[in-house]
Amino acid sequence: MPNVPYAAYLRVYEPLAAFPEPERSYWAEYAGRERLPTAQDEVRHALAGLVASPPRAAPARESTDAFVATVDGVLCVCPWRTRLRSWQALGEVGDWLLPEPVLDAALPPGVRRRATADYQAWRERNPDARPWIRSALWHVPVRWFALFTDEERVFRGTGEGAGPEAGPVLRYRTPMVQARRRVARGLRTVREAMAQGPLAEALTDVGRWLEEFHPRSLVELDYGGLLYTIPEDQLAADRSAAEVTEGLAALAAGDVERAGRLYEELTDRWMTVRERQFAN
Numbered sequence: 001m002p003n004v005p006y007a008a009y010l011r012v013y014e015p016l017a018a019f020p021e022p023e024r025s026y027w028a029e030y031a032g033r034e035r036l037p038t039a040q041d042e043v044r045h046a047l048a049g050l051v052a053s054p055p056r057a058a059p060a061r062e063s064t065d066a067f068v069a070t071v072d073g074v075l076c077v078c079p080w081r082t083r084l085r086s087w088q089a090l091g092e093v094g095d096w097l098l099p100e101p102v103l104d105a106a107l108p109p110g111v112r113r114r115a116t117a118d119y120q121a122w123r124e125r126n127p128d129a130r131p132w133i134r135s136a137l138w139h140v141p142v143r144w145f146a147l148f149t150d151e152e153r154v155f156r157g158t159g160e161g162a163g164p165e166a167g168p169v170l171r172y173r174t175p176m177v178q179a180r181r182r183v184a185r186g187l188r189t190v191r192e193a194m195a196q197g198p199l200a201e202a203l204t205d206v207g208r209w210l211e212e213f214h215p216r217s218l219v220e221l222d223y224g225g226l227l228y229t230i231p232e233d234q235l236a237a238d239r240s241a242a243e244v245t246e247g248l249a250a251l252a253a254g255d256v257e258r259a260g261r262l263y264e265e266l267t268d269r270w271m272t273v274r275e276r277q278f279a280n
Helices: 023-030 039-050 082-090 100-106 109-125 176-193 198-210 224-228 232-237 240-252 256-278
Strands: 007-015 066-071 074-079 133-137 153-156 169-175 218-222
Touching: 007 066, 007 224, 023 066, 023 074, 039 224, 066 218, 082 109, 082 133, 169 176, 169 224, 176 198, 176 218, 176 240, 240 256
Parallel strands: none
Antiparallel strands: 007 074, 007 133, 007 218, 066 074, 153 169, 169 218
């Protein structure tokens, strides 16, 4: 089955101790399965809902799948929560950059209205629910890179690896404590240079999200489906996290001109990737 491009992901893997029973026991047993689904499996399942008749804006039931990682011998889990994320994505329809007739054909207004009403009713019963995964279409938000360093970057090209690890990979992973420290430092630097602005708001948003999770969690940035739309030589040369680190350092040193130039170059490069969604 062909790979599905488009989406990149920011994920949090929490240790089993963060989950109450009986969910904790369920995930412990789940992690022992012979084959676990991949991010591509989740995307294909979600797309199947869009081509159903009538289209489904969100699954009828919440997903019981998750991504699993072992950190220093501790099993950590990142639940998909596909239904919740689908509902929340409806609130971002205006960011999809689709002509209204195309959007209405894919997700008719009546389908969107029913899904919104279902989400509002569910939210009243589950006011504290939050997703373990954030996604971005056709790009990686610059604010995500502030959580990582270049040393945490892992790149593997097509044809490398074996078994479940085969295939291209570009990801960053860091302990939650480091991610929180970096986003706080970055936010402080940005606010000292400019009290308000979109970058400060974006860093505040991701920082608040991280505070919702166990302090011994793992944070991961995964290029996901972008690996299948960006040429491999460009992926190999991509050092976006290092550029964000350099830009923030320049800003902290008072070199606003250099920081602005680095930020503009980075955002322009990702805008070029984002514009591929309009290609035939």
